[in-house]
Amino acid sequence: MNKKLLAGTTAAMLLAGMLLAGCGAKDAGTNAAGGSGQAAGGAAKPEEKKQALTFRLADTHPPDYPTVLGDKKFAELVSQKTNGRIKIDVYPSSQLGEEKAVVEQVQLGAIEFTRVSTGVVADFSKAMGVFSLPYIFDNEAHEWKFLNSADGTKLLDSLSASKFIGLAYYDSGARNFYSRKPLKSIADLKGQKIRVIQNKINIDLMEALGASATPMPYGDVFSSLQTGVIDAAENNWPSYDTSNHYTVAKNLILDGHQRVPEVLMMSKVAFDKLSDEDKKIIKQAALDSVQYQRDEWKKFEKKSEEKIRAAGVTITEVTDAKPWQDKVKSVIDKYRADYKDVLDAIDKARK
Ligand code: GTR
Numbered sequence: 209m210n211k212k213l214l215a216g217t218t219a220a221m222l223l224a225g226m227l228l229a230g231c232g233a234k235d236a237g238t239n240a241a242g243g244s245g246q247a248a249g250g251a252a253k254p255e256e257k258k259q260a261l262t263f264r265l266a267d268t269h270p271p272d273y274p275t276v277l278g279d280k281k282f283a284e285l286v287s288q289k290t291n292g293r294i295k296i297d298v299y300p301s302s303q304l305g306e307e308k309a310v311v312e313q314v315q316l317g318a319i320e321f322t323r324v325s326t327g328v329v330a331d332f333s334k335a336m337g338v339f340s341l342p343y344i345f346d347n348e349a350h351e352w353k354f355l356n357s358a359d360g361t362k363l364l365d366s367l368s369a370s371k372f373i374g375l376a377y378y379d380s381g382a383r384n385f386y387s388r389k390p391l392k393s394i395a396d397l398k399g400q401k402i403r404v405i406q407n408k409i410n411i412d413l414m415e416a417l418g419a420s421a422t423p424m425p426y427g428d429v430f431s432s433l434q435t436g437v438i439d440a441a442e443n444n445w446p447s448y449d450t451s452n453h454y455t456v457a458k459n460l461i462l463d464g465h466q467r468v469p470e471v472l473m474m475s476k477v478a479f480d481k482l483s484d485e486d487k488k489i490i491k492q493a494a495l496d497s498v499q500y501q502r503d504e505w506k507k508f509e510k511k512s513e514e515k516i517r518a519a520g521v522t523i524t525e526v527t528d529a530k531p532w533q534d535k536v537k538s539v540i541d542k543y544r545a546d547y548k549d550v551l552d553a554i555d556k557a558r559k
Pocket residue numbers: 268275307323324325327328380405425426442443444447470
């Protein structure tokens with residue numbers, strides 16, 4: 209069975225299981241205690257009254273990928289802080305579906321947690337679109353200075369308007385173009401069919417580069433590159449590596465056009481049902497998992513780069529980003545008014 213079919217089947221089975229169980233989060237405390245949650249033969253102690261909960265967290269990447277390692281660290285911290293009372297099961301490899309479908313389910317409360325690219329969330333929360341604008345961050349330090357600032361937190365908090373609770377940002381490095389066709393300069397992108405994460409800004413960005421954008425789910429990109437449905441795609445080193453795109457699109461140009469952070473988020477529907485204490489534990493555990501995720505990211509990014517460089521991919525370095533920035537400036541101009549405050553805050557974080 210191919211990966212996609214398997215993912216679809218698994219998702220369908222999980223959904224069927226959920227329907228049979230009658231709910232998403234299981235109240236294990238109530239189930240185990242036969243409906244009362246009370247210790248036999250006496251008044252319930254306060255500890256025993258607390259609900260035991262099991263949640264699901266969806267991630268598109270394979271189990272050893274740094275975002276999934278971050279997810280698992282988060283789940284582990286939540287379990288530790290609640291003495292195992294809140295269990296978060298991590299489902300990697302798109303087992304619960306492709307990102308857009310998962311985000312829709314998180315919005316409805318059918319899946320409680322997900323880790324996704326803010327590029328995907330942009331279609332649900334306009335504010336998150338800012339991260340899909342090209343060349344807004346100079347480097348990792350600049351990006352994280354903003355993400356960790358009060359303005360970065362405000363942006364994360366704004367997700368609640370779209371029925372998500374933004375828990376934390378995770379690292380995702382910089383995105384570069386890669387193609388089946390030669391890709392030695394910006395001019396080579398002209399006329400190429402490039403897969404993008406579905407959002408308006410990405411489509412404008414491809415147009416500015418003279419290319420044509422083909423939005424599609426991440427899981428479809430490999431076969432689309434392999435069969436020539438698309439010429440090119442773009443991503444960071446770890447995704448180019450683990451998706452095996454580097455085996456079919458063997459020309460990479462290190463243009464670093466975007467730094468699109470990942471976001472760990474919870475369904476607001478599920479969050480609102482939690483006690484204040486549990487809300488606090490979940491928020492803190494997410495923040496406490498960030499440094500670990502960033503460390504794992506660094507290690508993995510380096511390993512992926514080494515692997516790809518050794519694999520015979522034709523790699524073009526971009527020593528001068530200016531022509532690239534000039535070419536896509538129209539995109540920033542188009543959206544500047546929409547994102548004025550946050551773009552100003554991002555500029556401020558540069559200093
Ligand atoms: C990756 C990101 C994924 C997914 C993917 C994509 O960098 O970690 O969540 O959004 O990009 O291009 O679809």
